Each structure stands twice: as C-alpha cells, then as structure tokens.
Amino acid sequence: MIKKVAGITVLALGALLAGCVGGTGGGNSSEDGGEEGTISFIHWRGEDKAVFDELISKFEDENPDISVEMTIYPSEQYQSTAQTLLRDGSTGDVFTSFPGSQFDIINRAGLFEDLSDEGFLEKYNDELISVGQLDGQQLAVPLQLVFNQPVYNVGLFEELGLKPAANWEDFLSLCQDLQDAGYIPIAFPGSDIGPGQLMNSMVMNNAPNEDVFDQLMAGETSLTDDWWIDTLSQFQELDERGFLNQDSLGTNHSGAISLMANEQAAMLGSGSFAMASIKEMNPDLELGLLAPITTTEEEAEWEGIHTTTFMLAVNANSTKKGAAKKFVEFLSDVENAGTYANETGQHVTVEGVEYDSEELKSTIDWTERNTRFQPRFLITNADVEKAVLASIQAVLGGDSPEQAAENAQQIVDQHID
Template sequence: MKATRGIGSVFMSIAIAALLSAGCADETDRGANNAERTSPDAVTLRMVHWFGTEAGPVVSEINERFHREYPNISVEVEYAPVDQYQSIIRSRFVAGGAPDLLGVFPGKWQEPFAEAGFLMDLSGSDWADRLKPDARNTMTTGGKLYAMPVNRNAIGVLYDKGFFERTGLDIPRTWNEFLSLCETIKRKGRVPIALGLKDQWVTQIIPYAMAPSAIYRDHPDFDARMYAGKASFSDSPWRAMLEDYARLEKNGYFNEGFLGTTYDQMVQMLATGKAAMMVMGNWSLGPILLTNPNAEIGMFPLPYGDADKPYWVSSGVSIGIGVSRTTPYPEEAKKYLAFWSRPEVNTLFLEGTKSFSVYRDVNPALDPALAEIEPAIRAGTYPFLDQNWPPGMQDKLFQVLQNWMAGGGKYSVGKALSELDKTFEETKTNHDWVP
C-alpha cells in the first residue's frame, strides 16, 4: 500500500534482532546443510519495491537470513516512493533493465504486466496452495498466479488510547458521534485528526475508509457496474464522501498546513500527543512506536454510512513480490520466494510490520491495535479501491483529491468527480498504460 522514508530505523532493527535471537542457530545449521546444494557461482538478485522503512529493517533481516542459508545468493533492494513506483517500474521494463524481483500491487494493476509477458507464472509454487483464497485470487490474472502476497493490511482510525482513557472519550459508533468526538477533542486543545497531504498517496486514505460502508457493503457490484458504464463517481455516494472529507477540514478537525505536512510528520503528531487520531493503515503502527515506544495506540473502524448495519473496513493484501520473466536467475528467485513463505519467516515479517497473515498456517501474535479492529474486519471488508480499478486510476485520484482539498471552493466537487469518471472511462480497457 505504501512506503516512506520512515523514522528511527535503528529501533526497528533492535526489535527485529530480539525476534531473531531464538531462531538464528537453527537457520545457521540449516544454511550449513544446504550450502553444498547451491551453485558455487555468486548471484545477486536485484529487487525494486515500494515497501520502505516501515518494512525495510525486517526485509534486511530476512535477506541476511536468506544469505546465510544460500551463501552464493545476495539480494539488493532498491526502495521507491509508492506514488512514484508505478512510473519507475514501467520505465525499467521499457529500458530493458527490469529487476529480478519487483513489487507487484494486488488486483488489476498486475493484469497488463502479466498480459505483456513481464511477470513469471508462479502458479506451481509449493507455497501457493497454503494461501488463503482471497489472497491468492488478488494476485491471479487469467487463472495464473503472478506474485506472492506477503501480508494483509486494514485502514481504520488509529487513536491515542491513553488520551481517550484519561479524558473519558468513547469510541464513536456513528458518523455524528465521530464528528462530536472531533469537536470535543478540538475544544480540549488537541488536533483531532493528523493529516499530511504533501505525500500524495495519503489523499486517498480517508475516502478508502469511507467507501466500504458507504458503497460496497450494500452494493458489492459497484465496480462491475462502473466497468459496464452503469454507475459513476458523479452519481454515487462519492459526492457525499468528498463533501464530508472537506467538511472535516472546514470544521478545523485537521492540523493547520496539512497540505504541506508529510506522512512522517503526521505519524509524529500522533506518536507525540499533538494529535488524538489519524485515519490510516495499520502499517503506521511500527513507525509510531519507533517515534514513541511508550505510545499506546488503538484502532477502530471509521463509522461512516448507515448506522443500522455493521461498518465495513477497507482491507486487503498489501504487498506482493513478483519475478521478472526474463530474469537470468529464475531458480534463485524462486528459492527466495519460497524462503519468504516459510511460516517462521513470514511470521517474522508480520510481527515486525504489525500486519495480518495471508497464509492458512501462519498465525502471528497480533499487536493490541490489530486485535481491537479484527472483529470489524470479520464483520465485513472490501479491498483497497485501486485493486479493482484500471491501472493508472489511482494516480488520477491522488491528483484530483489534492486539487479538491487545495481548491478553497474554486475546484468544485462536480469537477473532481467528472475528472474521475473521465479517467475511469479512458483507462478501463486501455492497456497502453504499460509500455
């Protein structure tokens, strides 16, 4: 879902080292037993991905463990900002410099890459049969599996649990209660909701949290109807969603200067007590605790939409790793994915990044915030919206929402929605997005 230049990676490394201490001896022994089965020729696998410093330290640890087991194989990772990743990876394929391994967004994004023959078919991998069905499906195109899903994330409201308890604040159960909560927090002198739209990808998060309850809970076929030309952004709950998004700003519930605030800064605001809440994914839990190890963070679903039904949560596979079909090291790349799929390695990643499992046989210890929102996830979810949209649609959403929030009334909701409709229509059957 995202990657950033995070905060305090050394603390993450210390935490991961503690997790590794019990298993390092076994990994060393396994590496000694398997070294003789590897090729004596040194191989370097190059990977380009968007999972940044939230995942970077634990990825480094996994790569080190992999290298201990396969001493002739090294892995070099290049991180790209999530809102630039799509253009970067396209240009690599055009220039003939595709990496051996690459980040693959779940859902529709991978279709043109698979159809163009850029991705290796991984359907026969041993780990594939262990995946939960929805995780496997989101990485499948034309009946073939083109990437290994790594984890599952969810979007909700991260909140300062200690502040809520000290001031007697309750978890809101309706949208009106949420607005009243924001007003109460504002009166107490704290920023109700931290927001940083300088990083464009953040613009989508609040609408993503709204849409499952506002649209997909009652109309799960909405996207299919969009593709068929029978539904639109303009004539849907998207109008009310954008208006309510802007109303939060008008009421003063965001921090001042949110258009110039970065994601890292909004994380710091919640971690240090300057803000009480943040609508964001669980991937932010690690950076928050790196900034303030004593922070007590909870997570509840955004209560948007009709209150007489359970609220749905935006949740889905977040990270995928694929293999370039033209890599000169296909067997080494497959070994790398197989290593990632091992229960003990995948558990290390999930606990290090505080995320949910995609495997039937991997059950990590859940962070308290994850445990708090898990009942809402069981009640109903819809994937991150871009996973079912045409490739390129998400980039347009970034631009439109940033213009909308910066418009000061000059950029109408009607103009914003019509631009989204136009782009959806242009991209839904156009695979020229992939060169």
C-alpha cells in the same frame, strides 16, 4: 470476517484484462535453471530495510550459492516506474507489486512469472492471496495484510471517555469533542498517501457494492452520482469544521505520523501500516483502528477496509528464476514471515504465524470483522485512479464537491471502454 475480493470483482478484473497484449511468463521450477548467482530484489518499503537485511543474511547463509541485492525505491516512484525497470530482466528477479492499476500494467507487459505450481503457495491463506490471481494463474503472492483505515490513540480516547463512532453524526461529534479538548482530530497526509487511504473507509458504505469501480469504467455509474458527491461532501465537512490538521494538503505521511506520535492528533488518516512507525517514535502509545461510518448505523454494510498487498512476484524475463523462486519460498516460510510481521508491525497472509508485537495483537480482532477489500485498488486504470484522488484534494483545496466530481468524471469518460 475479512472477505476476500468478491468473486464478482475478480471476474470483472479478469474480464478487463483477458484481452491484454503480452501475457505472463511460463515455466516451472524444475525447468527454470538460474539457481545460483546474484538476484535483484526490488520493492518500495524503506521502513522494512532492517528486517530484510536480517532475512537476506539468513537466506544467503542457507543458500551460499545465491546472493540477494536489494534496492528500495520511494513508493510513488516505484508505482510509476517498476514496469520499466523490469523489462530487460536484469533488475527485479524478485519484485513486489501493488494490487490494482500497477498489477494491471505489469500483467499487460507480460512480466509476471506464473507461480501456480509452486509448493510454497500451500503456506498461505487461499482467500487472502486471491488478489494475485488472474485467468487461473497465481501471478503474485501478497505477503501483507493491512487495514486501510484510521489509527487512533486508545489511551487518549479512554482518558476523554470517547469511543469509536457507529454513524456519521456520532463521528462528527467525536471529532468535535477531540477538538474541544485541544487535539487535532485527524492528522491527514493530504500531499501524498492520505487521499488514497482515507477514501476507502469514507466510500465503503456510501457505495457498498464492491464492483462500483467496475461499473464506473463500464459507464454504468458516474463520479457525479450521489455516492461520490456524498463522499466528497463529507471530506469537505471534515475540513471546514477544522477536524483535519492545518495545511493538510501540504502534509506528508511522515509529518502526519509525527503529529500522532507527539499526541497532537488523536487519529491518523492512513492505515495499520503506520502503527510501527508511530510506536517507534512513542513506544508508550496504545494504538487501535477505527473506520468512519459515513451513513447511519442501520445503513452501514461494512465495518472497515483490508488490503492484501506487497505482492511478491518473479520476473518472467529473469534468467535466474530458480534462485528467485527460492527466495520467495524462503520469505513464505512461517518462521521468516513471522520475523517480518513482528519486526515491521504488519499482519501477513502466511498461515500459522504467531504475532508477538503489541500493535499486531491489539488489531487481530479486525481479521474477524466484516471488512471489504480496499476500493481504490479496484480501480485498474492509473489515470482514473489519479483523477479520483485528485477530486478529494480539489475539494480540500476549495472546489465544490460537484465541480471536483465533474472534472474527475471527464477523465473517466476518456477511458471508458
């Protein structure tokens, strides 16, 4: 069964952030004012534009005194600049946040309005929105439930008589069988999101304790320890045996999706959020999810990875908080959340949503499996996160796992509190 961010991890995040300068905004909906006019809504998901245009039009029909101006930024740009955009309150009355380091940065700047008293929280699964909580406040509400593990071509696997592997040796054999049959085993978008996505299922059983990155930042473990060296070595093995696409470090996510949709690759090393884009290019594909098990079957503690993300929030510096909260409440409605889910191929954290898309129905079983929250998003320091991901790219670029880990640990050492 999906496990919420473990209590120890939430407490650790709280301990890390409790002394932050700034603090969150206050107020409640009855005192907010600003319940009409034009509000700014900013996020990073360009692939969601059409459904948000539809939902915004519906919202404006129901709330004729409010209009919504949506601005979408590229994901990498959004991660690095969102907090700057939000500061004066004129942009992002409603905004979205990633968990982890971006959530930390925005919180430190005091830009989250506390949503703890809002009635629309009752529409969500309590456990799945815990990642947006800190120090007893609900600062953001994650809308999406995604699985950050490889997508695979179910029909191709069936045609070749293959099935997802239960241990590392079998996973390598699976990749070899796919390669022998003329397919790229894993389309890996190494130039952008690949390292940050595939690392999650690659490390989940090498370091099964969910607070491993808290321990890293406390100096209690190191990237030069076995858990990360083993992970980098396994990335290296996949690359050296030709199980990743050629020039993986020069391949972006769109390119990797094309390899999957064109049936050149059997697996895509990103996550469930890519399934709708694959199906748009090739509606005939039957897709599923799997996670590489990097240990023996007996040693494996986790089956996969989940994340609650696309965290809806209200800008503490907004002068239109009342209108902003109405829009978040609208997006939290079961019918509207269902529209969003089925038109984007995303599971959501709103309870009672009925899924009618095939990709969502085919992966609903993962909500009942033993998955852990995405490890990468538990790295709350952005520089450390970049160093961890860069060590994967370094190994794929030819560095030894030991050297790549040592270089990354030097960055960690600069930030250990």
